[in-house]
Amino acid sequence: MRFYDALWALILNLFVDLTASRCLLAPSDPEWPSTAIWSGLNETVGGKLLATIPIAASCHDRFAQYTSNLSTYNGSVCDALRSTWFYPETHLSSPSSPMAYSFTNNSCNPWVERDVPCTIGYDVAYTINATQISDLRHGLEFAKDHKIRLIIRNTGHDYLGKSTGAHALGLWTHQLKLLEVGTYNTTNYTGPAIRIGAGVLAIEAYRFASSHGLMVVGGNCPTVGIAGGYSQGGGHGPLISKYGMGADQVLEWDVLTADGNIVTANATSHSDLFWALRGGGGGTFGVVVSMTVKAFPDIYVSTASLTAVDNGTNTDIIYDFMKSWLRALPQIVDAGVHALWFIGPSGFSLVPAFAPGLHKDELDALLQVPIEEMKKAGLHYQYSSNESATFLSAYESLATGCNVSDYNIGGRLIPRSLVLSQTDRLVEAIRYIGSEAILSGVSFNARAGVISPDEVAVNPYFRKALFNAFIGVPINYTSWTANQATLDAITTDLLPALEVLTPHGGVYLNEADSRQPDFQSTFYRDHYDRLLQIKRLYDPDNIFYAKIAVGSEAWEQQLDKRLCSLE
Incomplete structure (x- = not known):
């Protein structure tokens, strides 16, 4: 009997080890980076690493974050937050707050009783407030080295839960505000073009274009990040019936790929990635740093x-x-x-x-x-x-x-x-x-x-x-x-x-x-197989995961919020 008990224990331990080996880390794991290691990352990125405290923590007596338990209630701050909760500006200025409430798993709800604890829930654990490409690269390498889930976020203007995730390190591109106007000259297009950084909002792009007598295709909502999920997901808006979708306008992308390199993807270089990012979805092929789009003469x-x-x-x-x-x-x-x-x-x-x-x-x-x-x-x-x-x-x-x-x-x-x-x-x-x-x-x-x-x-x-x-x-x-x-x-x-x-x-x-x-057929139709091949070419180790994104079927989020590979 002892032999079978020992055998069963061995099998159970092997199963647990195999399960753990295919999962990304959670703070409860012994391998989770220590405070000193996170501090080292913070030094590397010049103090731009932010530990997540949900913006609604002020509406609760306590915020329980992994090992700490902070007293956080502030009635006046909570009242002010509630008065602006439904405005996107409340969330896009945060490195971690999901605008789409359902993806918080009700973890820090400003509308429930104050004695209900606020927890980090499905929010990212840490965020790098990236102001330069090296910040993004350091975050990518840290996530790879330490087996940490990686999330790409700009404004969080996201109905599908792509820009948040439990136990993750977020790469916040919101401060990448590059705007440059010039002329683009290729066999497919010759004319005015504007280079747009990953953090630029639609209204910022519209105002910049207008100052040069131009227009660009963007979203109906002024606070949408135009180079992020908007264009990468297709992008409709007020100019669609005249000029087409946001993705149709892109002339090239500057992208941080999973191997840590910056590539310029256009019609002649990395043309497969160029095609995939024009509507194949954000958060899964790489980190877009900027894009260059067609610009049109302003009209009435x-x-x-x-x-x-x-x-x-x-x-x-x-x-x-x-x-x-x-x-x-x-x-x-x-x-x-x-x-x-x-x-x-x-x-x-x-x-x-x-x-x-x-x-x-x-x-x-x-x-x-x-x-x-x-x-x-x-x-x-x-x-x-x-x-x-x-x-x-x-x-x-x-x-x-x-x-x-x-x-x-x-x-x-x-x-x-x-x-x-x-x-x-x-x-x-x-x-x-x-x-x-x-x-x-x-x-x-x-x-x-x-x-x-x-x-x-x-x-x-x-x-x-x-x-x-x-x-x-x-x-x-x-x-x-x-x-x-x-x-x-x-x-x-x-x-x-x-x-x-x-x-x-x-x-x-x-x-x-x-x-x-x-979702593969309904979201992507006949393009899915080609998109998946491109995903595997540029991200063979599945570093980039986003909900319902290309390749996401290779992962499963378990009840403990841990993300585990099915491959």
């Missing part, structure tokens, strides 16, 4: 808004109008317009239609058909339009905070063919979703920027789409159980209402359900 822009409020008696009429609206959309976006509309319990609103290169009367004429339909239906509506001399003046008259911290989200690309052939069924699905959530239709013609959908790594389904159906359900901060139920409803109830109409369909990589089944 017209904008318009159209709103019909649901007063409780006109819901049927509003959804009947939706059929006319959807049928009118192709002509609108084909004229170069980006149309952002919402439907839900409060009614219908178009805020805005953004029309670069169109005068006000031309945009009014494009929207005349849906306006007339509202009149015929007897809907009370409000319409306004305006013309601005420059892109920036039009954008700044409309831009909002685009707060990630308000909603749990999901998304589905809706093809033009479905809108035109099955309008009634589509409106039925939209109405079902609209009774439970807010649905935003981000409408565009994404075909303007490429000759072929395979020219870049962006999900090719984008080129078929008329709009991205973006579903938002308010986050419940006071009940984690109810919040989880909301996430389940998005995956198993709300999105399936659209999925049944779009079999073998696709999603926008940056605005989708992070729990989407079969």
